[in-house]
Amino acid sequence: MLQIEKVREGDALILQLIGEVDASNSVLLDQSIQESLQPEITVVVIDGQKLKYISSAGLGVFMSYVDDFSERGIHFSIFGLTQQVGEVFKILGLDRVIAIVPDKSTAIAFRK
Amino acid sequence: MSPKLILSCSTSALAELRSFIQLNLEVFGFSELDKHQITLAVEEVVANLIIHSHACNPNEIIHLEIKDLGKKVAVEITDKGEGFNLLEYEVPELRQVIEEKRKGGLGILLVKKIMDEIQFESKNGENICRLIKKFPPNFK
Numbered sequence: 001m002l003q004i005e006k007v008r009e010g011d012a013l014i015l016q017l018i019g020e021v022d023a024s025n026s027v028l029l030d031q032s033i034q035e036s037l038q039p040e041i042t043v044v045v046i047d048g049q050k051l052k053y054i055s056s057a058g059l060g061v062f063m064s065y066v067d068d069f070s071e072r073g074i075h076f077s078i079f080g081l082t083q084q085v086g087e088v089f090k091i092l093g094l095d096r097v098i099a100i101v102p103d104k105s106t107a108i109a110f111r112k
Numbered sequence: 113m114s115p116k117l118i119l120s121c122s123t124s125a126l127a128e129l130r131s132f133i134q135l136n137l138e139v140f141g142f143s144e145l146d147k148h149q150i151t152l153a154v155e156e157v158v159a160n161l162i163i164h165s166h167a168c169n170p171n172e173i174i175h176l177e178i179k180d181l182g183k184k185v186a187v188e189i190t191d192k193g194e195g196f197n198l199l200e201y202e203v204p205e206l207r208q209v210i211e212e213k214r215k216g217g218l219g220i221l222l223v224k225k226i227m228d229e230i231q232f233e234s235k236n237g238e239n240i241c242r243l244i245k246k247f248p249p250n251f252k
Contacts, residue, residue: 024123056219064213084148
């Protein structure tokens, strides 16, 4: 089960992921990010506090946007990952490609 | 008797797979972190089979069995059809994954990083993939 809550704070978009991301629902994550790519958005933040599990299907979605975000000047970061989920990012070295920050205020501090 | 599961080849069955693995790893003394990672590795292999070898056909099935090998546990994944030998799969570089916007490739990398040993055999139209993890050092 995956639920995605979107919150807009100025030019920042926060996507809270609640539940589990796997190959059955990663398309929802992809759609949510795709819809968020509007010109006025300069910061995209993933709130991972309630993300219990993510497989490569979900991680691959993040990875597929890394260049897109950078080309559009969008600052992308993730905060609030549980130890277990955070460890998966580390195993793959994704923490070197995606900004993993300690909290929401750090994430949205990149707003213009 | 070793725990067994028969799974339908649909991605909606993955949640059931996770519950089965989590529940049956309990007896081997793995930490929550280890259980999370082993579950993920098994799911990556099974999701790969469901999507690529069985085209998400819910009428086809995959068998799972968790075997106690004494000092390690093996999760045995058996299916019929076109075999996918992940030992022969060349893992992509992260940069490649980003540039090609490929949403796959990371899964097999996870399996190889998480598990201690991977075995694959294919005979009489049946493929068996064994994902093996040593018990924690303080167990047994």
